[in-house]
Amino acid sequence: MAHLSINCRSKVLGMPVMLDVLMPQRKGNYKVLYLLHGAGGDHTTWLYKSRIADYMEKTDIAVIMPSGNNRFYVNNEHGKKYFTYITEELPKMCEEIFNISCDAKDRFIAGMSMGGYGAFYAALKCPGMYAGAFSYSGALDIGAMYERLSKKDMFAVFGTRQQLDEGDYDLKKLVNKQGANDVDKFTEFNIACGEEDALLPYNREFYDYMKCAGYNVTYEESPGGHDSEYWDKQVEKTVERIKLW
């Protein structure tokens, strides 16, 4: 297995970025898992806090770990265009450079906490782009997060509460009101949350919401908290599932 620590320019963000990639040393055309970190983390978090390198080692799955800079993976009201970076520039660049599959059926996105929100935001805003989206302890009720977290930080990302409500940041807004069509159902959404996690009610609620809208969505509650031990177990399961996809 090869580990690439990459420094490159993002035109979308207008700055150099760091990227960590885990690449199998096999025949190429790998499935790809975009793995998003949580608040306070960066491109190193998944490597330091989980055994992801071990899990993907003998598979045909490449893992791409960008930095989200605490910006919730959305195009910020008072900041840079992270959504465009994550869903347009980054995959395009990786598919041009690396011997990875360019097929949506081989493309997956996952994350914990802020990264879980980011993964679902990307998958819901880009129907048909990811075969699977995985949220671990996701911050799936962004309105609730807006109230819980620092006002200054939330303002930079989402603007005022009114701007958050009027925009499409709320995942419920991105869920197809006419009911999930074939393209919406292309993506399998997976929600996982620890039983001791404070975000549990939001996860349950959002699962119900997606299920009622007819999406392809699974839900799992298991013992665990909002911590790397839980996320490590989840990403291991995700890799096992992607292997068989």
Add this chain to the structure above:
Amino acid sequence: MVSTINLFSVYVKQNMDVTVVLPDDLGDEKLKCVWLYHGGSGDHTEWLYHTNLVDYVNERHFAAVIPNVHESCFVDMHIGPKYGTYVGRELPNLIHTMFRCISDKREDNYIAGFSNGGYGCLNVALKYADRYSAVGAFSAGDKADAIFDNDGSPKSLHRINLFGDGDLHQNKYGLTYLADRLIEKIKTQGAEAPIVYHACGGKDPWLWMNHILRDYFLEHREYFVYTYDEIEELGHEWKFWDIELIRFLDKVGLFSKEVTS
């Protein structure tokens, strides 16, 4: 884009470090690839620290791959791991499989190196002439011509670990031996020789070894397209290798965009 890569080598039997530099704008075609070999006591970082390589990559539009072969002199060691097979064959296979934007064609792959890496790039290019179409050897002498005192000193022991204690003119560690073998293949099997660009500073302590090597290639001009460059005022130094890198890039047609546009 600069990638620091850590990957596993089956031939060396451990994780190895490699730097890959790509231009910020990829363009539509696969990139030509320049393999850059470090000197003794060097690694996969020194070309980055001591030259403007990243700027050259962006100005001239190519991929640079810089392996780290520790103190192996780029050979399958006499006592030690097979660094030569790693760097000449295994690593290109891994890099070409990993990067779809880098060309794996012989005509698009070149090796350059200085000092031990100058010897190393000639060694690899002569052994794997089917994979590389040009070699840029800077401050490069044939190890076969180095004075070897088999006196039990650390230096002599290291030499034995690398090459054994024999006369390298007679075995695969000698550049003229490898060149002679390639010439045989050219005559009998239609093999192709790499273009050889060889350079040395006038103040280099090993200038005499470079001259011996130069004379061999001049004698065998029939088989090798060979150029020799000397810069009088410079020695065994980065200022020299930076200049020669640029001359080599020009030689293989990787011109700076200001020239071509």
